[in-house]
Amino acid sequence: MFFPTPDLTTLLGPLELKNPVITASGTFGYGLEYEPLVNLKALGAIVVKGLSLKPISGNPPPRIVETACGMLNAIGLANIGLEAFLKDKLPRLREIDTRVIANIYGHHIEEYGELAKALKGVEGVHALEVNVSCPNVERGGMAFGIDPVIAARVTETVVRNTDKPVIVKLSPNVTDITLVAKAVEGAGADIISLINTITGMAVDIESRTPKLGNIFGGLSGPAIKPVALRMVYQVARAVKIPLIGMGGIMDYRDALEFLIVGAQAVEIGTANFVKPGASQSVVEGLSKYCVDHGVKRIGEIVGSLK
């Protein structure tokens, strides 16, 4: 019997991917670290570790703690900075036949603009993912992404300064995520990715101290999948631009749930730590699912919830 290869090509507005599987920022390094374990060109795209203009050394330890079916992290956006990325990482990433998405983080709204400008015209960076879910020093520790007005201003600043598709990554730590989603759509975002981690904490009962040096951390892993799925479902009904769903995806079955509720693509995060080959397995699993279910194009599944 003949099984045609299903078409996994994914169109995210102006961004075309060979398949809908992307590795999430902060869980895949600069991509190259995974070369011994993953066939990188099998992936739809790689989102690199969040980049800031200057290197950031990160938070005091302990930075991670395992919780039930998940983990908390408070890394503090440790990264090598844009300059080192362009010089030391990007040339090798360019040789790999996949899409590279630069996740950017600014301490101020202006810094987002500067990052976008610095990446303008840079070959081998195919899109920007704007991290609006981290502390805003300008506003006393609040996150950009929890205020629709600020999130829109950040989006608008990046859009104005780039020639690349703009993905805005939303925080789940809000009352109504659709308000922020509509705001960034209105400000010109091409794509929305969601969700970032859910703020949480853990306590050591012997020392009665927080288990994280930063007290709070971001919860990720299978524990947050139902919350993520609900939010993707809500945002899919609130905006017209394409969505990248993420939050606790461990295998292709989890990925399918996100596609069914309306995400055009998915990001794989914490699973990369647990099973380094997870992202590639999701691509293979999706392909097999399509064959088994007579699906010719992966797009047929998107938003097919009954």
Place this chain on the structure above:
Amino acid sequence: MIKKGDDKAMIDGDAEILFNHQVNHDTWLLGLKRSEPAVTMKPGQFVMIRVRSGMDPLLRRPFSVCAVEKDHFKVLYRRVGKGTEIMTQAKPGENFQVLGPLGEGFVLPEEERLPVLVGGGIGVAPLFFLARLLYRRNLEFMMGFRSAGDIIPFDELRLPNHRWSVSTDDGTAGHAGFVTDLLLLYLDKNRGLPLSLFACGPRPMLKKTAETAITYGIPCQVSLESAMACGFGVCQGCAVKTAPQESSAYHYVCRNGPVFPAEAIDWEAL
């Protein structure tokens, strides 16, 4: 000079459990069949073990390698929590998913220096591997445990050229006190002798050992332990504060270590 782990050698795959037996009240010795990485493993390197395929516990656990044989390697582990409790139940013939070898191991001591190994509790594991690699050489191996019952019986590892000494915190066996007391006694008796220190154990023990080595001007390598999610430099969860002269504010235990020169670490912050 802090190096980065040689990740070219790392492999992720199933490893068959050859044996998994209890060696004292809370310590087990695990034998994992996996010829390929076994031959490339160096003392001080570690592996990440997924204790079962479910979602809880989610993350793999890091374990240093304590011995390498032709077709398998050994991991000595202490039952400390949920993950290691599950590991104790594993039977020969079953598999663990194992990623490794990972990290930077010990740099072997110069010929003219006498190696002094200082291990605390389960921290003796990577030192057993190092000691066996140095089987031809005269060597001083000091081990500290809480009590006589905590001593890890490893008589087959006793090599003719190696002098072993033991301390217990409660004095139920060997020297009564800490292993760092044994070290200080030894250093005072052997002033002027060129030595090279290798330490692994609880952080207060490492701190004491490192400070002693720095005071005496003896080269010292310490193997650190940390919680980590990935094991190869991606999650950046296993940060340790570096000494002021280092080029970066943090080193990562998984990639820059787990073995560090004593002077690279900020012992006050640890």
